[in-house]
Amino acid sequence: MREFLLGNEAIARGAWEAGVKFVSGYPGTPSTEIIETLAMRFPETNPRWSANEKVAFEEGMGAAIGGLRVLVTMKHVGLNVAADAFMVFPYSGTNGGFVVISADDPGMHSSQNEQDNRYLARVGKVPVLEPSDAQECHDFMIAGLELSEQFKSPVMLRTTTRLAHHKGLVEVGERREVEKKEFVRDAKRFSVPIYRLIRRPEVEKTLNALTDYAETCSFNRMEHNDNKSIGVVTSGIAYQYVKEVMPNAGVLRLGMTFPLPANLLREFCSQYETVYVIEEGEPFIEEYMRNLGITNLKGKEIFGLIGEYSPGRLRSALALGDPPKPFTEQVNLIPRPPMMCVGCGHRTVFAALKQLKVTVSGDIGCYTMGALPPYEAEHTTFCMGASIGVAVGLEQAGHEDTVAIIGDSTFIHSGIPPLIDAVYNKSQLTLVILDNSATGMTGSQQNPASGKNLLGEETPKLDLEAFCRATGVGSVEVVDTWQRKEIVNTIRRAIAYKGPSVVIARGPCNQLPEIKKRHVIPFIVEEELCTKCDACFKVWCPAITRTEQNFPVIAANECTSCTVCAQVCPTDAIKLAEAFA
């Protein structure tokens, strides 16, 4: 049977078929749909959202040494968070099959950097599989678990944005239950630091065995051509672009890109006059080949290092013709930047921060858009949880007016140790937690502050205010995020407070299913009272546009009844539709 599946859905399907019994991860584009699909279609795989990627990896590690087949998912930068566990797991090796997804993002469609996690795998000595289409996402998921069990090694399945977010036809199968492996208490294997000297040679033994395996495994495939002028070494989705642009070239397709097969590469390159190395991301394969002494290569110097590849880009690089450029000559191709949703509770906070003219250290979430016009009220953003540490550092550098902002999910993910540290080191930190009870940017997933888990079951809701007080923060205030005056006043009080202070701006994300479903009475503009002062436009709500007579008009089917525009109207011309009727 064939299904038309997203790369991520194909991975989920493969995991289910392979008898996976534990799945953990943290939402992150482009990996999120794997766990969402498992929750929706294959709950017997026991999927969950974890507090962060390190926790997810460690839970997966425990489940795998405990004997289950395991999948752990994260985006590329998530692996940085999990790296501590990732780097040590090969020292003990696994028991049940263990696959970790690293969803890399060439082009940085939704990420802060473009790191190529094949390098992390090399540092950790973890084998890497790179599928090239949705079918292989499915197949490599299953084969990855088998490989993991064969070599008792964790396996990285590296996807990229295009692979994860494209759909194709996938031949699917049925679930096959796999017997749980026995867990034997064995400190000499699983207590790595104490017995590290025993474990260290084992890591090299496994890696050597994997290197031999790479030479002959079916992940790597030669597609020879009679014309020996041009050969291509490629991996991942780039293989598809090569097949499209250079249908007659000889190809060595590497489905396993760590460890790399030296003999296979030498043999392939010896048969072709010129060999192109076409891989998205860093020159990971290319550098290895150059280090082998292979010289008839062309790679990054013509295809480039930065951004996503495409057939058009390959054609240009190979001088096979330049695709047409966008029409920008006579007409204005103005941008359409992303913006906060209608009724988003973050708006009032950014309006307040702008009004207070403070320095804002931001964090990862929808609220990174606070750095863009019209607010331009977020001045640093780096990585998950960095808002707090950066604010503490800025304070030490004399910028005491700094306010840190962080969402509830990001706070739970990486904001807790820096808050404890800020209190411990006597900072004057002012922290605003944007608590919308959801992991918003990736699609409003559940988290420990939402009171529900991935499967929608009730679960204890983290009491953020009690938690902050327990760290020693002296002033913790909770405020309704849609009360704009109260937001300003509360943040002002928090800044003035001597000692660390926290403001929790609370209000549910409008994208949560239960919020989307509720009945909303929209606001409308009573034109007789409207003086066209434009105050409501300064709320920057996308539901407010102009009539031909220049009156504001609120889109009734979009309005979330957040009240903010009515709060700013000096003539009370904005009213609930019901009241007007």
Add this chain to the structure above:
Amino acid sequence: MNTYSLMFAGVGGQGSLLIAELTSLAAVSAGYDTKQTEVHGVSQRGGSVETHVRFDRVAKVHSPIITPGEAFAVIGLEKLEALRFAHYVDPKNGTIFINDHELIPASVADAEKIYPHETVEYLKSMGLRVIALPASKLARDLGDGRMANVVLLGALSTILPIPQDVWEKTIKHRIPAKYLEGNLKAYQAGKEMMS
């Protein structure tokens, strides 16, 4: 030509992804090898959304991404987005469908003044085949302006090699019962505009 490449362009929330998916599913049902991919930025809400669909009966479809200049059709749910992706059309054999509808980017200063209101005329002056359709207006007349996407799908279906019964079956299969009747009407209205 063997591979049909289609580019769907719109603003997040307009339903360009839905009609791209309906097209892919119809192509799959009709026996074509099919690939689809969606490109969007940090937030899909209110930003540009582009969806690529490619299908082929004879050969395997390799790349899900279309190269500018090769699209058999560009389907723009909004003028500015149609213009942003118009260069993807095959200048000789391709068609650009444009919903005669403007969504002014709210967060761009003076957007109303600098918005490309003359998109249709400009693209025609470039020698391209452009079909401008009042899809939003038609959809509103049918009871819900949000069905403009399916009106455009009806128009698009008339130039694709997928049989009519497959289109209808796909729509019935994919659209929730509550919205089905309206969407079938919208689809029909789009088709009729092309006859």
